[in-house]
Amino acid sequence: EAGVTQSPRYAVLQEGQAVSFWCDPISGHDTLYWYQQPRDQGPQLLVYFRDEAVIDNSQLPSDRFSAVRPKGTNSTLKIQSAKQGDTATYLCASSPPSYEQYFGPGTRLTVL
Amino acid sequence: GDQVEQSPSALSLHEGTGSALRCNFTTTMRAVQWFQQNSRGSLINLFYLASGTKENGRLKSTFNSKESYSTLHIRDAQLEDSGTYFCAAGDTGYQNFYFGKGTSLTVIP
Known part of the structure:
Protein backbone atom coordinates (compact mmCIF):
# COMPACT_ATOMS: atom_id res chain seq x y z
CA GLU A 1 0.00 0.00 0.00
CA ALA A 2 1.44 3.38 -0.99
CA GLY A 3 1.89 5.89 1.81
CA VAL A 4 1.04 9.58 1.89
CA THR A 5 2.99 11.44 -0.78
CA GLN A 6 3.87 15.12 -0.83
CA SER A 7 5.55 17.44 -3.25
CA PRO A 8 7.76 19.30 -3.51
CA ARG A 9 10.10 18.02 -0.80
CA TYR A 10 11.88 21.35 -0.49
CA ALA A 11 11.07 24.97 -1.40
CA VAL A 12 13.08 28.16 -1.00
CA LEU A 13 11.36 31.50 -1.54
CA GLN A 14 11.91 35.19 -1.12
CA GLU A 15 9.45 37.04 1.11
CA GLY A 16 6.34 37.99 -0.82
CA GLN A 17 6.42 35.02 -3.18
CA ALA A 18 3.66 32.41 -3.36
CA VAL A 19 4.03 28.64 -3.03
CA SER A 20 1.76 25.59 -3.27
CA PHE A 21 2.16 22.23 -1.60
CA TRP A 22 0.47 19.09 -2.86
CA CYS A 23 -0.60 16.00 -0.94
CA ASP A 24 -1.86 12.62 -2.12
CA PRO A 25 -3.35 10.69 0.84
CA ILE A 26 -3.54 6.94 1.28
CA SER A 27 -6.33 5.51 -0.88
CA GLY A 28 -9.57 5.15 1.04
CA HIS A 29 -8.66 7.62 3.79
CA ASP A 30 -11.50 10.07 4.15
CA THR A 31 -9.74 12.53 6.46
CA LEU A 32 -6.78 14.68 5.44
CA TYR A 33 -4.75 17.01 7.67
CA TRP A 34 -2.22 19.75 7.08
CA TYR A 35 0.25 20.57 9.85
CA GLN A 36 2.97 23.18 10.21
CA GLN A 37 6.09 22.11 12.13
CA PRO A 38 8.54 24.90 12.93
CA ARG A 39 12.10 23.79 13.67
CA ASP A 40 12.46 22.06 17.05
CA GLN A 41 8.71 22.15 17.75
CA GLY A 42 5.85 19.69 17.47
CA PRO A 43 3.43 19.67 14.52
CA GLN A 44 0.63 22.23 14.77
CA LEU A 45 -2.65 21.60 12.99
CA LEU A 46 -3.55 24.11 10.28
CA VAL A 47 -6.65 22.58 8.69
CA TYR A 48 -8.34 19.25 8.18
CA PHE A 49 -10.90 17.84 5.77
CA ARG A 50 -13.33 14.99 5.81
CA ASP A 51 -13.84 14.11 2.16
CA GLU A 52 -14.05 17.50 0.42
CA ALA A 53 -15.44 19.41 3.40
CA VAL A 54 -13.34 21.58 5.69
CA ILE A 55 -13.93 20.42 9.28
CA ASP A 56 -11.62 22.82 11.11
CA ASN A 57 -9.56 25.65 9.64
CA SER A 58 -9.48 27.82 12.75
CA GLN A 59 -5.65 27.71 12.93
CA LEU A 60 -5.13 28.58 9.27
CA PRO A 61 -3.86 32.17 8.79
CA SER A 62 -6.71 32.91 6.40
CA ASP A 63 -5.31 36.09 4.97
CA ARG A 64 -2.39 34.31 3.31
CA PHE A 65 -3.02 30.57 3.61
CA SER A 66 -5.64 28.55 1.76
CA ALA A 67 -6.31 24.83 1.41
CA VAL A 68 -8.60 22.85 -0.85
CA ARG A 69 -9.53 19.23 -1.40
CA PRO A 70 -12.04 19.53 -4.24
CA LYS A 71 -12.72 15.85 -5.00
CA GLY A 72 -12.07 14.48 -1.55
CA THR A 73 -8.77 12.92 -2.58
CA ASN A 74 -5.69 15.07 -3.27
CA SER A 75 -5.22 18.38 -1.50
CA THR A 76 -3.32 21.61 -2.10
CA LEU A 77 -2.09 24.06 0.55
CA LYS A 78 -1.14 27.49 -0.77
CA ILE A 79 0.70 30.37 0.84
CA GLN A 80 0.27 33.77 -0.76
CA SER A 81 2.96 36.34 -0.03
CA ALA A 82 5.18 34.18 2.17
CA LYS A 83 6.87 35.64 5.26
CA GLN A 84 10.07 34.56 7.03
CA GLY A 85 7.91 33.33 9.92
CA ASP A 86 6.38 30.75 7.58
CA THR A 87 9.70 28.89 7.47
CA ALA A 88 8.81 25.38 8.66
CA THR A 89 8.10 21.86 7.48
CA TYR A 90 4.57 21.37 6.17
CA LEU A 91 3.22 17.92 6.86
CA CYS A 92 0.23 16.19 5.37
CA ALA A 93 -1.44 13.26 7.09
CA SER A 94 -4.44 11.10 6.31
CA SER A 95 -6.58 8.74 8.34
CA PRO A 96 -9.24 6.13 7.76
CA PRO A 97 -12.45 6.03 9.82
CA SER A 98 -10.47 4.32 12.63
CA TYR A 99 -8.69 7.67 13.07
CA GLU A 100 -5.02 6.56 13.19
CA GLN A 101 -3.04 9.21 11.28
CA TYR A 102 -0.33 8.43 8.74
CA PHE A 103 2.10 11.17 7.74
CA GLY A 104 3.82 12.04 4.52
CA PRO A 105 7.52 13.02 4.34
CA GLY A 106 6.76 16.74 4.50
CA THR A 107 7.80 19.79 2.52
CA ARG A 108 10.61 21.82 4.05
CA LEU A 109 9.99 25.52 3.31
CA THR A 110 12.58 28.23 3.76
CA VAL A 111 11.55 31.86 3.28
CA LEU A 112 14.51 34.22 2.91
CA GLY B 1 -3.01 26.57 26.84
CA ASP B 2 -1.36 23.33 25.82
CA GLN B 3 -3.63 20.31 25.93
CA VAL B 4 -0.71 17.87 25.86
CA GLU B 5 2.29 18.16 28.19
CA GLN B 6 5.16 15.88 27.28
CA SER B 7 8.12 14.98 29.49
CA PRO B 8 11.05 14.88 29.65
CA SER B 9 11.95 17.32 26.89
CA ALA B 10 15.30 15.57 26.39
CA LEU B 11 16.75 12.23 27.45
CA SER B 12 20.06 10.41 27.02
CA LEU B 13 20.28 6.64 27.38
CA HIS B 14 23.18 4.24 27.14
CA SER B 19 13.30 4.59 30.27
CA ALA B 20 9.78 5.96 30.09
CA LEU B 21 8.36 8.97 28.29
CA ARG B 22 5.13 10.51 29.49
CA CYS B 23 2.29 12.67 28.21
CA ASN B 24 -0.21 14.34 30.50
CA PHE B 25 -3.46 15.73 29.16
CA THR B 26 -5.30 18.76 30.48
CA THR B 27 -8.66 17.67 29.03
CA THR B 28 -10.33 14.33 28.43
CA MET B 29 -8.77 12.59 25.46
CA ARG B 30 -10.24 9.60 23.68
CA ALA B 31 -7.17 8.23 21.90
CA VAL B 32 -3.42 8.73 21.71
CA GLN B 33 -0.80 8.14 19.07
CA TRP B 34 2.97 7.90 19.56
CA PHE B 35 5.40 8.76 16.77
CA GLN B 36 9.16 8.70 16.29
CA GLN B 37 10.55 11.48 14.12
CA ASN B 38 13.83 10.41 12.57
CA SER B 39 16.76 12.49 11.35
CA ARG B 40 15.12 12.91 7.94
CA GLY B 41 12.02 14.37 9.57
CA SER B 42 9.67 11.51 8.82
CA LEU B 43 7.03 10.71 11.45
CA ILE B 44 6.89 6.97 12.02
CA ASN B 45 3.79 5.48 13.64
CA LEU B 46 4.59 3.59 16.82
CA PHE B 47 1.24 3.10 18.57
CA TYR B 48 -2.40 4.10 18.40
CA LEU B 49 -4.40 3.43 21.57
CA ALA B 50 -7.98 4.13 22.60
CA SER B 51 -7.33 2.40 25.96
CA GLY B 52 -5.08 -0.07 27.73
CA THR B 53 -1.60 -1.22 26.78
CA LYS B 54 0.11 -2.26 23.55
CA GLU B 55 3.54 -3.75 23.08
CA ASN B 56 5.72 -4.02 20.01
CA GLY B 57 9.20 -5.41 20.39
CA ARG B 58 11.17 -3.23 22.78
CA LEU B 59 8.41 -0.63 23.01
CA LYS B 60 5.33 -0.61 25.19
CA SER B 61 2.67 2.07 25.52
CA THR B 62 -0.17 2.62 27.96
CA PHE B 63 -3.10 5.03 27.76
CA ASN B 64 -5.21 5.88 30.80
CA SER B 65 -8.03 8.18 29.69
CA LYS B 66 -9.54 8.43 33.17
CA GLU B 67 -6.30 9.66 34.73
CA SER B 68 -5.35 11.67 31.63
CA TYR B 69 -1.93 10.31 30.76
CA SER B 70 -0.06 8.04 28.41
CA THR B 71 3.40 6.51 28.65
CA LEU B 72 5.89 5.06 26.20
CA HIS B 73 8.43 2.63 27.63
CA ILE B 74 11.64 1.85 25.75
CA ARG B 75 13.76 -1.08 26.88
CA ASP B 76 17.16 -2.27 25.66
CA ALA B 77 17.69 1.00 23.79
CA GLN B 78 19.55 0.82 20.46
CA LEU B 79 21.34 3.56 18.52
CA GLU B 80 18.53 3.61 15.92
CA ASP B 81 16.07 4.59 18.64
CA SER B 82 17.58 8.08 18.68
CA GLY B 83 15.20 10.77 17.47
CA THR B 84 12.32 12.86 18.71
CA TYR B 85 9.26 11.14 20.14
CA PHE B 86 5.88 12.82 19.96
CA CYS B 87 2.56 11.92 21.46
CA ALA B 88 -0.64 13.21 19.89
CA ALA B 89 -3.97 12.95 21.66
CA GLY B 90 -7.43 13.00 20.15
CA ASP B 91 -10.24 14.90 21.79
CA THR B 92 -13.89 13.92 22.10
CA GLY B 93 -14.41 14.51 18.38
CA TYR B 94 -11.64 11.93 17.79
CA GLN B 95 -10.30 13.44 14.64
CA ASN B 96 -8.59 16.54 15.99
CA PHE B 97 -5.21 15.50 17.43
CA TYR B 98 -3.08 17.73 19.66
CA PHE B 99 0.67 17.18 19.65
CA GLY B 100 3.05 17.46 22.56
CA LYS B 101 6.34 19.31 22.15
CA GLY B 102 8.34 16.11 21.92
CA THR B 103 11.10 14.25 23.76
CA SER B 104 14.51 14.32 22.12
CA LEU B 105 16.13 10.94 22.77
CA THR B 106 19.84 10.32 22.27
CA VAL B 107 21.14 6.78 22.63
CA ILE B 108 24.82 6.70 23.54
CA PRO B 109 27.10 3.79 22.58
Whole structure:
Protein backbone atom coordinates (compact mmCIF):
# COMPACT_ATOMS: atom_id res chain seq x y z
CA GLU A 1 0.00 0.00 0.00
CA ALA A 2 1.44 3.38 -0.99
CA GLY A 3 1.89 5.89 1.81
CA VAL A 4 1.04 9.58 1.89
CA THR A 5 2.99 11.44 -0.78
CA GLN A 6 3.87 15.12 -0.83
CA SER A 7 5.55 17.44 -3.25
CA PRO A 8 7.76 19.30 -3.51
CA ARG A 9 10.10 18.02 -0.80
CA TYR A 10 11.88 21.35 -0.49
CA ALA A 11 11.07 24.97 -1.40
CA VAL A 12 13.08 28.16 -1.00
CA LEU A 13 11.36 31.50 -1.54
CA GLN A 14 11.91 35.19 -1.12
CA GLU A 15 9.45 37.04 1.11
CA GLY A 16 6.34 37.99 -0.82
CA GLN A 17 6.42 35.02 -3.18
CA ALA A 18 3.66 32.41 -3.36
CA VAL A 19 4.03 28.64 -3.03
CA SER A 20 1.76 25.59 -3.27
CA PHE A 21 2.16 22.23 -1.60
CA TRP A 22 0.47 19.09 -2.86
CA CYS A 23 -0.60 16.00 -0.94
CA ASP A 24 -1.86 12.62 -2.12
CA PRO A 25 -3.35 10.69 0.84
CA ILE A 26 -3.54 6.94 1.28
CA SER A 27 -6.33 5.51 -0.88
CA GLY A 28 -9.57 5.15 1.04
CA HIS A 29 -8.66 7.62 3.79
CA ASP A 30 -11.50 10.07 4.15
CA THR A 31 -9.74 12.53 6.46
CA LEU A 32 -6.78 14.68 5.44
CA TYR A 33 -4.75 17.01 7.67
CA TRP A 34 -2.22 19.75 7.08
CA TYR A 35 0.25 20.57 9.85
CA GLN A 36 2.97 23.18 10.21
CA GLN A 37 6.09 22.11 12.13
CA PRO A 38 8.54 24.90 12.93
CA ARG A 39 12.10 23.79 13.67
CA ASP A 40 12.46 22.06 17.05
CA GLN A 41 8.71 22.15 17.75
CA GLY A 42 5.85 19.69 17.47
CA PRO A 43 3.43 19.67 14.52
CA GLN A 44 0.63 22.23 14.77
CA LEU A 45 -2.65 21.60 12.99
CA LEU A 46 -3.55 24.11 10.28
CA VAL A 47 -6.65 22.58 8.69
CA TYR A 48 -8.34 19.25 8.18
CA PHE A 49 -10.90 17.84 5.77
CA ARG A 50 -13.33 14.99 5.81
CA ASP A 51 -13.84 14.11 2.16
CA GLU A 52 -14.05 17.50 0.42
CA ALA A 53 -15.44 19.41 3.40
CA VAL A 54 -13.34 21.58 5.69
CA ILE A 55 -13.93 20.42 9.28
CA ASP A 56 -11.62 22.82 11.11
CA ASN A 57 -9.56 25.65 9.64
CA SER A 58 -9.48 27.82 12.75
CA GLN A 59 -5.65 27.71 12.93
CA LEU A 60 -5.13 28.58 9.27
CA PRO A 61 -3.86 32.17 8.79
CA SER A 62 -6.71 32.91 6.40
CA ASP A 63 -5.31 36.09 4.97
CA ARG A 64 -2.39 34.31 3.31
CA PHE A 65 -3.02 30.57 3.61
CA SER A 66 -5.64 28.55 1.76
CA ALA A 67 -6.31 24.83 1.41
CA VAL A 68 -8.60 22.85 -0.85
CA ARG A 69 -9.53 19.23 -1.40
CA PRO A 70 -12.04 19.53 -4.24
CA LYS A 71 -12.72 15.85 -5.00
CA GLY A 72 -12.07 14.48 -1.55
CA THR A 73 -8.77 12.92 -2.58
CA ASN A 74 -5.69 15.07 -3.27
CA SER A 75 -5.22 18.38 -1.50
CA THR A 76 -3.32 21.61 -2.10
CA LEU A 77 -2.09 24.06 0.55
CA LYS A 78 -1.14 27.49 -0.77
CA ILE A 79 0.70 30.37 0.84
CA GLN A 80 0.27 33.77 -0.76
CA SER A 81 2.96 36.34 -0.03
CA ALA A 82 5.18 34.18 2.17
CA LYS A 83 6.87 35.64 5.26
CA GLN A 84 10.07 34.56 7.03
CA GLY A 85 7.91 33.33 9.92
CA ASP A 86 6.38 30.75 7.58
CA THR A 87 9.70 28.89 7.47
CA ALA A 88 8.81 25.38 8.66
CA THR A 89 8.10 21.86 7.48
CA TYR A 90 4.57 21.37 6.17
CA LEU A 91 3.22 17.92 6.86
CA CYS A 92 0.23 16.19 5.37
CA ALA A 93 -1.44 13.26 7.09
CA SER A 94 -4.44 11.10 6.31
CA SER A 95 -6.58 8.74 8.34
CA PRO A 96 -9.24 6.13 7.76
CA PRO A 97 -12.45 6.03 9.82
CA SER A 98 -10.47 4.32 12.63
CA TYR A 99 -8.69 7.67 13.07
CA GLU A 100 -5.02 6.56 13.19
CA GLN A 101 -3.04 9.21 11.28
CA TYR A 102 -0.33 8.43 8.74
CA PHE A 103 2.10 11.17 7.74
CA GLY A 104 3.82 12.04 4.52
CA PRO A 105 7.52 13.02 4.34
CA GLY A 106 6.76 16.74 4.50
CA THR A 107 7.80 19.79 2.52
CA ARG A 108 10.61 21.82 4.05
CA LEU A 109 9.99 25.52 3.31
CA THR A 110 12.58 28.23 3.76
CA VAL A 111 11.55 31.86 3.28
CA LEU A 112 14.51 34.22 2.91
CA GLY B 1 -3.01 26.57 26.84
CA ASP B 2 -1.36 23.33 25.82
CA GLN B 3 -3.63 20.31 25.93
CA VAL B 4 -0.71 17.87 25.86
CA GLU B 5 2.29 18.16 28.19
CA GLN B 6 5.16 15.88 27.28
CA SER B 7 8.12 14.98 29.49
CA PRO B 8 11.05 14.88 29.65
CA SER B 9 11.95 17.32 26.89
CA ALA B 10 15.30 15.57 26.39
CA LEU B 11 16.75 12.23 27.45
CA SER B 12 20.06 10.41 27.02
CA LEU B 13 20.28 6.64 27.38
CA HIS B 14 23.18 4.24 27.14
CA GLU B 15 22.66 1.36 24.75
CA GLY B 16 20.90 -1.52 26.47
CA THR B 17 19.15 0.59 29.08
CA GLY B 18 15.56 1.79 29.17
CA SER B 19 13.30 4.59 30.27
CA ALA B 20 9.78 5.96 30.09
CA LEU B 21 8.36 8.97 28.29
CA ARG B 22 5.13 10.51 29.49
CA CYS B 23 2.29 12.67 28.21
CA ASN B 24 -0.21 14.34 30.50
CA PHE B 25 -3.46 15.73 29.16
CA THR B 26 -5.30 18.76 30.48
CA THR B 27 -8.66 17.67 29.03
CA THR B 28 -10.33 14.33 28.43
CA MET B 29 -8.77 12.59 25.46
CA ARG B 30 -10.24 9.60 23.68
CA ALA B 31 -7.17 8.23 21.90
CA VAL B 32 -3.42 8.73 21.71
CA GLN B 33 -0.80 8.14 19.07
CA TRP B 34 2.97 7.90 19.56
CA PHE B 35 5.40 8.76 16.77
CA GLN B 36 9.16 8.70 16.29
CA GLN B 37 10.55 11.48 14.12
CA ASN B 38 13.83 10.41 12.57
CA SER B 39 16.76 12.49 11.35
CA ARG B 40 15.12 12.91 7.94
CA GLY B 41 12.02 14.37 9.57
CA SER B 42 9.67 11.51 8.82
CA LEU B 43 7.03 10.71 11.45
CA ILE B 44 6.89 6.97 12.02
CA ASN B 45 3.79 5.48 13.64
CA LEU B 46 4.59 3.59 16.82
CA PHE B 47 1.24 3.10 18.57
CA TYR B 48 -2.40 4.10 18.40
CA LEU B 49 -4.40 3.43 21.57
CA ALA B 50 -7.98 4.13 22.60
CA SER B 51 -7.33 2.40 25.96
CA GLY B 52 -5.08 -0.07 27.73
CA THR B 53 -1.60 -1.22 26.78
CA LYS B 54 0.11 -2.26 23.55
CA GLU B 55 3.54 -3.75 23.08
CA ASN B 56 5.72 -4.02 20.01
CA GLY B 57 9.20 -5.41 20.39
CA ARG B 58 11.17 -3.23 22.78
CA LEU B 59 8.41 -0.63 23.01
CA LYS B 60 5.33 -0.61 25.19
CA SER B 61 2.67 2.07 25.52
CA THR B 62 -0.17 2.62 27.96
CA PHE B 63 -3.10 5.03 27.76
CA ASN B 64 -5.21 5.88 30.80
CA SER B 65 -8.03 8.18 29.69
CA LYS B 66 -9.54 8.43 33.17
CA GLU B 67 -6.30 9.66 34.73
CA SER B 68 -5.35 11.67 31.63
CA TYR B 69 -1.93 10.31 30.76
CA SER B 70 -0.06 8.04 28.41
CA THR B 71 3.40 6.51 28.65
CA LEU B 72 5.89 5.06 26.20
CA HIS B 73 8.43 2.63 27.63
CA ILE B 74 11.64 1.85 25.75
CA ARG B 75 13.76 -1.08 26.88
CA ASP B 76 17.16 -2.27 25.66
CA ALA B 77 17.69 1.00 23.79
CA GLN B 78 19.55 0.82 20.46
CA LEU B 79 21.34 3.56 18.52
CA GLU B 80 18.53 3.61 15.92
CA ASP B 81 16.07 4.59 18.64
CA SER B 82 17.58 8.08 18.68
CA GLY B 83 15.20 10.77 17.47
CA THR B 84 12.32 12.86 18.71
CA TYR B 85 9.26 11.14 20.14
CA PHE B 86 5.88 12.82 19.96
CA CYS B 87 2.56 11.92 21.46
CA ALA B 88 -0.64 13.21 19.89
CA ALA B 89 -3.97 12.95 21.66
CA GLY B 90 -7.43 13.00 20.15
CA ASP B 91 -10.24 14.90 21.79
CA THR B 92 -13.89 13.92 22.10
CA GLY B 93 -14.41 14.51 18.38
CA TYR B 94 -11.64 11.93 17.79
CA GLN B 95 -10.30 13.44 14.64
CA ASN B 96 -8.59 16.54 15.99
CA PHE B 97 -5.21 15.50 17.43
CA TYR B 98 -3.08 17.73 19.66
CA PHE B 99 0.67 17.18 19.65
CA GLY B 100 3.05 17.46 22.56
CA LYS B 101 6.34 19.31 22.15
CA GLY B 102 8.34 16.11 21.92
CA THR B 103 11.10 14.25 23.76
CA SER B 104 14.51 14.32 22.12
CA LEU B 105 16.13 10.94 22.77
CA THR B 106 19.84 10.32 22.27
CA VAL B 107 21.14 6.78 22.63
CA ILE B 108 24.82 6.70 23.54
CA PRO B 109 27.10 3.79 22.58
